[in-house]
Amino acid sequence: MSSELEQAAVTGGGAAASLPGANAQPAPVRPVEAATEAAPAPGFVRGTWAITRKELNIYFTTPMAYVLLGLFIFVMGYFFAVDVQRYMAWTRNAEQMLQFNPNALGQLNFTDLIFAPLVYNAALIFAFILPFLTMRLVAEEKRQQSIQLLMTSPIGSTSIVLGKFLATCIVVLFAVGLTFAYPLLLDLVAASGGVEWQTALTAYLGLFLVGAAFVAIGMFISSLTDSQIVAGFVTLIVLLLVWIIGWAATAGNATGIAHDLAQFASAPNHLTNFVKGILNLGDLSYYLSLIVLGLFLTRSAIERMRW
Amino acid sequence: MIRVTNLTKRYRDLVAVDDLTFEVQKGEILGFLGPNGAGKTTTMKILTGFMPASSGTASVAGFDVFENPIEVKRRVGYLPEVPPLYPEMTVHAYLKFVASLKGLPGKRIGGELERVANLTGVAEVMDRLIRNISKGYRQRVGIAQAILNNPDVLILDEPMSGLDPHQNREFRELIKGLAGQHTIILSTHTLSEVTATCQKALIVRSGKAVAHDTLENLTKTDPNASLEEIFIRLTTD
Structure with a gap:
């Protein structure tokens, strides 16, 4: 029944579509030729969105996104439990110390003792799991040669890069969204005060920016090779380096400009203010610069494939 | 519909396409022939706007491939050698x-x-x-x-590879059905496909055109030779 209707709709559309060209072309012998003139180029936004939808389709029809999101939430759950246990231990201690330090309990709060370390841990887990998302972004297109389809379609390289980036950021957003369960839970059980939501949201913004910056770096590395494995492995190493470079500099007693540079390059250092609920322009521009640089370099790498 | 003028593509020390000039009229089906490595795929990649040429020009429907890539790309349907899936x-x-x-x-x-x-x-x-x-x-x-x-123009790089004889016949019919409205360039090694579907053939060797004519004229030069023999003769030294 419905297929008959579709059939009618298709033939009807085809007949109407052949009208404008009727005087230019002889009457079509087969319904094959009954189509209108090629559609105009999709434009920047629609082109980008087409790529984003395709990447999301692949993320969510293969187990990859589910496995990584599951793994992420599992490890986060472990850290959350550990942080809550520690908080409870400290609370008991503070209760015993109440006679010496009447403010002891007041100095303890969910945001600093549970939520802040949780956000740091989430960012570090990102460094471990995001390479698995980004490794295939460009490398696999090169290996399958499907990149030729993208580069001979009427959209620009910027749309290709941005579309892939946005799709992966949406998966990151999912991951960040899943962790909302923890502050919600804390807020529910809080006897007083609860979670400082403004601080929490700023921290989440920081966490998302870390994720997005990691994605941009990973996508660039993926555009340099046609092997997913190589791309994933190199990305993992680079992200871990970006994570520990600050600690390494401190541990290695670096001084002067080397120390300052290492501290500046270190990703977690720029998360500190976000976690405290402070929006700092310098920190914001650190992550945004990483993102823009990653996107720009990926675009250059894709353009270079033409030569 | 398609105009290629003095097209040259050099890779580091290899000249893949060497001063190639040809034209394809609207509605024509051109069989693009040549041994492996003769520059067929490179020419097609340039025509689809995938890669730029070293020198020379190519245009599709009046739009230059280098100056107006988006206009060209929306008029071209391209099937690369490896289907982009x-x-x-x-x-x-x-x-x-x-x-x-x-x-x-x-x-x-x-x-x-x-x-x-x-x-x-x-x-x-x-x-x-x-x-x-x-x-x-x-x-x-x-x-x-x-x-x-x-799309007005179809560029098909060895579209028949991997098809069984049944599918081959269906495909031939499909191509014939598309003719007239579409301008088609198809590269192939199967010469029988060319005789079955194309009106004209362009034969290249080491990036240079060695023959570009209708099939009748090509076979007329030597009435006793098949297209295959002519192809072999033209593409060996």
Whole structure:
């Protein structure tokens, strides 16, 4: 029944579509030729969105996104439990110390003792799991040669890069969204005060920016090779380096400009203010610069494939 | 419809296309012949706007490939040597993606998918993952994505590879059905395909054109020789 209707709709559309060209072309012998003139180029936004939808389709029809999101939430759950246990231990201690330090309990709060370390841990887990998302972004297109389809379609390289980036950021957003369960839970059980939501949201913004910056770096590395494995492995190493470079500099007693540079390059250092609920322009521009640089370099790498 | 003038493409120390000049009229089907490595794929990649030439010009429907790539790309359907597929996607999702990539408005996509699916005979595998369909079907999905959005020009790089004799015959019919409205360049090694589908043939050797004529004229030069013999003679030193 419905297929008959579709059939009618298709033939009807085809007949109407052949009208404008009727005087230019002889009457079509087969319904094959009954189509209108090629559609105009999709434009920047629609082109980008087409790529984003395709990447999301692949993320969510293969187990990859589910496995990584599951793994992420599992490890986060472990850290959350550990942080809550520690908080409870400290609370008991503070209760015993109440006679010496009447403010002891007041100095303890969910945001600093549970939520802040949780956000740091989430960012570090990102460094471990995001390479698995980004490794295939460009490398696999090169290996399958499907990149030729993208580069001979009427959209620009910027749309290709941005579309892939946005799709992966949406998966990151999912991951960040899943962790909302923890502050919600804390807020529910809080006897007083609860979670400082403004601080929490700023921290989440920081966490998302870390994720997005990691994605941009990973996508660039993926555009340099046609092997997913190589791309994933190199990305993992680079992200871990970006994570520990600050600690390494401190541990290695670096001084002067080397120390300052290492501290500046270190990703977690720029998360500190976000976690405290402070929006700092310098920190914001650190992550945004990483993102823009990653996107720009990926675009250059894709353009270079033409030569 | 397609005009190539003094086209040259140099890779580091290799001249892949050497001063190639030819024209394809609207509605013509051109068989693009030549041994492996003669520069067929390179020429096609330049025509589709995938890579720039070292010198010379190429234009499609009056638009220069280098100056107006977007206008060229929206008029060209391209099937590369390896069909550009995503094994993780279903045929339907894949074709829908290509349709949106080509700028087809959402309400026309459904009808257009049905049209190309019926034409190329992939209607029965639309909901299967591309990784699970046979090589012949993959090739057909590749052709389906090329003719989506009804482009004026079709550039098909060895479209018959991987098709069985039945599919070969169907494909021949399909190409003939597309002729007239579409201008088609197809490269192939199977000379019988050329005699069956093309009006003209362009034979290249080491990036240079050695013959460009209608099939009748090509075979007229030596009435006793088959196209194959002529091809062999033209492409060996």
